[in-house]
Amino acid sequence: MRVLLALFFIVFVYGCEDTKNTSTEKEKTTPTSETGEKKEDETTADTISEEKRIEYPKITDKNVVAFFTKYGAKNPETKVKISTRLGAIYLELYEETPLHRANFIYLVKRGYFSDTFFHRVVPNFIIQGGNSDLPSTNKKRADIGAVYLLPAEINGRNVTYGSIAGAKEYRENPDKKSAPFEFFVFLGPQTSTAHLNGNYTVFGEVTKGMDVVEKISELKSDEGEWPLENVYITAEIIK
Structure with missing residues (x-):
């Protein structure tokens, strides 16, 4: 006993x-939010949880247009909040770029951006987000579809202060397709947009929080323009 x-x-x-x-x-x-709290918005958490339970096909170059056309029709949201330790950035996505809008909303609802960073900062030019050096990011990409690109939706809208545009996998890109997982916010002068206009899809704009974008752009970075201290991202749908 x-x-x-x-x-x-x-x-x-x-x-x-x-x-x-x-x-x-x-x-x-x-990672903590801009307030230092580890509390996630309950509505967003529920949405992400529900989205993860749905069995979506992996996205490829063959089904990307059909998938996001259908997904976009059922998920019409256009407003997103991105939280960082330096503050919040509010985005409005354009309906006139439906594939890019639907892709971004899909990634937010799947929880992709959680534990990614603003991984490239260039003062008076851009900050770029959606990547990290964490294994979890590569796993998420593999689960969603690591090899697809978004067809260009260039419609005459030029890059301006606060524009959100799709990044590219490579510069020599005659079809001007966007990398689906990364985006950049432009904060430079119009004189710096000559090589951007007509080559990158502008699919949204910052409606509030450009002061936060400026703070992030001024962080100390290494030779690869990666901030010395990681700037974690969390993203949630506003409506």
């Missing part, structure tokens, strides 16, 4: 320690 009681005590103690260690580890790795 004493032996059984001793064994029960050992199992109980080690079980509690394991739970505590797991909880502590999560606290260390969870």
